[in-house]
Each structure stands twice: as C-alpha cells, then as structure tokens.
Amino acid sequence: MQCGVPHLAEAKSLAPDGTPCGAETRGLLRRASITAAEHRPVLKETDRMSEHGEALTILDPRMADISPTTVVANARLKAQMRACGMRPLMRTTGLSQHTIEKILAGLPVRPTTLHRVIAALRPESQSQPGRRP
Numbered sequence: 057m058q059c060g061v062p063h064l065a066e067a068k069s070l071a072p073d074g075t076p077c078g079a080e081t082r083g084l085l086r087r088a089s090i091t092a093a094e095h096r097p098v099l100k101e102t103d104r105m106s107e108h109g110e111a112l113t114i115l116d117p118r119m120a121d122i123s124p125t126t127v128v129a130n131a132r133l134k135a136q137m138r139a140c141g142m143r144p145l146m147r148t149t150g151l152s153q154h155t156i157e158k159i160l161a162g163l164p165v166r167p168t169t170l171h172r173v174i175a176a177l178r179p180e181s182q183s184q185p186g187r188r189p
Contacts, residue, residue, distance in 0.1 A: 126164035131171075136177050148176040158186055 069085035082130040137145060137160060145156055149172045159165055
C-alpha cells in the first residue's frame with residue numbers, strides 16, 4: 057500500500073536505459089557516475105592531520121582554503137541588472153528588493169543567490185525581463 061508516497065525522480069540514479077530518472081521511471085536503476093572537479097581537503101581533515109604531526113597547512117597554504125560562502129557581483133553583471141530594472145528582476149528571480157539592492161551595492165551574497173540573477177539575465181531565458189522592443 058503506497059498511501060501518501062509521492063512519485064519523485066531519483067536524482068542519484070539513472071534509468072535502465074542510461075537516461076536520468078523521471079517520476080515514472082520503472083525497472084532496475086543504474087548508478088550515476090559522478091566526477092569530482094578537484095579534490096580539496098576540508099579544514100577538519102587538515103586539523104586532524106596536524107594533530108598527528110602532519111602539518112600540511114604549513115607546507116601547502118592552499119590546503120586550508122575552503123569554498124567561499126559569499127560572493128560579490130562584478131561591474132558587468134551590475135550594469136546588466138540596472139539595465140533590466142528592479143521589478144522585472146524581482147519577478148523573474150523571486151528575490152526581494154533588498155537582496156537585489158544589496159547585490160547592486162557590491163555587498164556579498166550567497167553564491168546561489170547570484171546564480172539566480174545570472175540565470176534570469178541569460179539570453180536563452182524565455183523572455184528577457186525589463187527589455188522592450
């Protein structure tokens with residue numbers, strides 16, 4: 057009895073024919089291959105190594121580097137945002153006016169927030185917000 061179980065796509069697997077899984081995929085699922093862009097130890101790992109006398113951060117300062125938690129928009133992106141307009145950007149991105157103002161002011165925001173703005177400004181999107189013929 058599958059009462060209340062939603063039919064969701066399995067994001068980590070492939071369909072039997074090798075295509076991405078959908079909500080209606082049936083059969084024995086295959087493993088999806090995942091390729092890492094680069095291997096970067098996290099601070100926790102390097103700290104544990106230094107406890108045992110292996111001070112890798114002293115030898116290689118890049119070992120202590122972690123992914124940025126915030127990013128800042130460049131001048132070109134801010135110019136595109138201004139050309140688009142505040143309200144159309146709010147509608148297409150789902151971001152608040154304050155968040156867009158923060159980006160335009162050059163203040164740091166989360167990378168996913170900036171990705172939403174970049175995706176909304178792409179020429180491939182269905183309609184370009186704020187553009188008039």
